[in-house]
Amino acid sequence: MEWIKDGNLDFLNKRKVEAKEEAQKSVASIIAAVKSDGDEALKNYTKQFDGIDLDSIRVTEEAMHEAASRVPEQVLKAIKQAASNIRAFHEKQVPKSWTETVKEGVVLGQKVTALDSVGVYVPGGTACYPSSVLMGAIPALVAGVKRVVLVSPPQKNGWIADGVLAAALEIGVHEIDQVGGAQAIAALAYGTESIKPVDKIVGPGNLYVMLAKKHVFGDVAIDSLAGPSEIAVVADETADASWIAADLLSQAEHDRLSMPILVTTSEAFGIKVEKEVEKQLQELPRVEIASASVYKQGKIILAADGHEAAAVINRIAPEHLELATRDPHEIFDLIHNAGAIFLGKYSSEPVGDYFAGPNHIIPTNGSARYASPLGVESFIKHSSIIEYSDEALQANGQAIAAFARFEGLEGHARAVEKRMKGAVIHG
Structure with missing residues (x-):
């Protein structure tokens, strides 16, 4: 990991991923083909990119139940409890319509209306992310969105991952289409014979998904242009170095471009964490990906005190922030740029990724300076009310x-x- 002891944070200027012109042209071509050829284009691209000959784009109710039956009972229980926690958290976010008579004969107010339709993108292919189903769809359902569509690429067996379908079944999402990549975003934006267009598209994805969302923005709404995952941990000598190393690696294993950052007031502690990271790296199944993240993107930043550590965090504006210091609430009061904040040594980042309740679709690339995690307000609109x-x-x-x-x-x-x-x- 790279050490920064002089306060130079120039690396922040380089963290945005710039797409090559070739990728942008490819995405534009895919979107044009889907607009022109509909389902035929979706099937052709699924064959080309995923190696799957699709008989049907839509997943049947029967297939959903069969998929759920193959998921281990312990995982189904975890999905159920996580869904309950996520719903309970987001129900507290629901805004209300209001009107008031501000003076004689003048009534002003605001009408809150849910979007009519939303598309949730869930990454797949070689992976299975039921957590993305819960985080993308539950706040839309809580907001009152009438139609929630889920799209995800099929795995090598020709079907969307069992866990993804089990999670959708648990929360009551039944319109599911097995298509991924830029072509799925195009279908959600413009519609095909099988997929009706939606008003907004949310959910994480690879570079091509991000570019496609950027391309269709304006014709539909999107949540954000998400970049690689980030975690920043502020820790001092009272923290457990092995725990902090594990937390850094929890994000490093996501992507080669993921950025794990330790901010500490103790150089000796930083050295301990660095050694633990090197040791634990070798134990990870995704060691190659995590190693690239750690050695190319990983940083250890030495701060003089808690105030300087907080100032560094506010400049980074990280997606995930852990405060693992003697008094995390003292630093917490100084933080104003972070997507999700984890307080105390037991609040490991994966607790938020899967289970606690707050959303894990969080602003990246420093956009926590002005953006918020996905939530109920992401799926509503306000109309002003004026009566004279x-x-x-x-x-x-x-x-x-x-x-x-x-x-x-x-x-x-x-x-x-x-x-x-x-x-x-x-x-």
């Missing part, structure tokens, strides 16, 4: 017309003056 009585318009009409006329919008002014008793229409 005759008396209220008479009392305020001259001011409104003057304002409009000052901006050179005569039509606006006249629209108000037409309703005013005794008003002289200018011009």
Whole structure:
């Protein structure tokens, strides 16, 4: 891991993944083909990229139940409990419509409405991520979205992973299509014979999925343009070096470009963690991926004190932040840029990834400076409510017309003056 002892955080300027022009052209071509050829394009690309000849794009209810029956009982119980925790957390986020009479004859307010339809992308192929099903779909369901569509690429056996289908069955998502990559994003955005278009697309994916989301944005809404996973841990000599090393590796195993960062006030402790990382790396099944992440992206940043450590974190604006110090709440009060914050030595990042309840679809690449984790508000929209009585318009009409006329919008002014008793229409 690279040591930084002089406060130089120039590496932050390089963490964004720039897509090559070839990848961008490929995604544009895929999207155009899906818009033109619909299901035929989806099947062709699934054959080309996944090696699967699809008989049907839609997953049947029977197949979902069969898949769930193959999932170990212990895992099904974990999915059920996690779903309950996630739902309970997100139910606390539900905003309410409101109106109020601000003065005589003037009623203002806000109407909260759920989106009509949402597409949830779940990575697959060689992986199985039922947690992504729960995190992407549950807040949409809690928000009141009527139609939630799940897309995920098939595995080598020709079907979406059993755990993914079991999670969908548990939470009541039944519109599931076995297609992935940029072609799945195109189908959700523009529709095919089998897949009706949606209003918003959420969920993590590879570079091609991210580029496709970027391409269709504007025609549909998206959650974010997610980059590689990040974890920053602030720890001092009171922490267990082996635990901290394990937490850093929990994100390093995601991707070669994942960024594990330790910020510490103790150089001796940093050395202990570095040695533990090197030791534990060899025990991981995904050692090759994790090693690339650790040695190319990993950082150990030495800070003078807790205030400097917090300042470093606020510049990094990490996706995941663990505070494993003697008094984590003291540093917590200084943090204002982080996607998810894990307090105390027992709050390991995977607790949030799978089980606690807050969403694990979190802003990356420093976007925690201005963005928030996926939540219920990601799936709703607000409409303003304005109601003026005759008396209220008479009392305020001259001011409104003057304002409009000052901006050179005569039509606006006249629209108000037409309703005013005794008003002289200018011009």
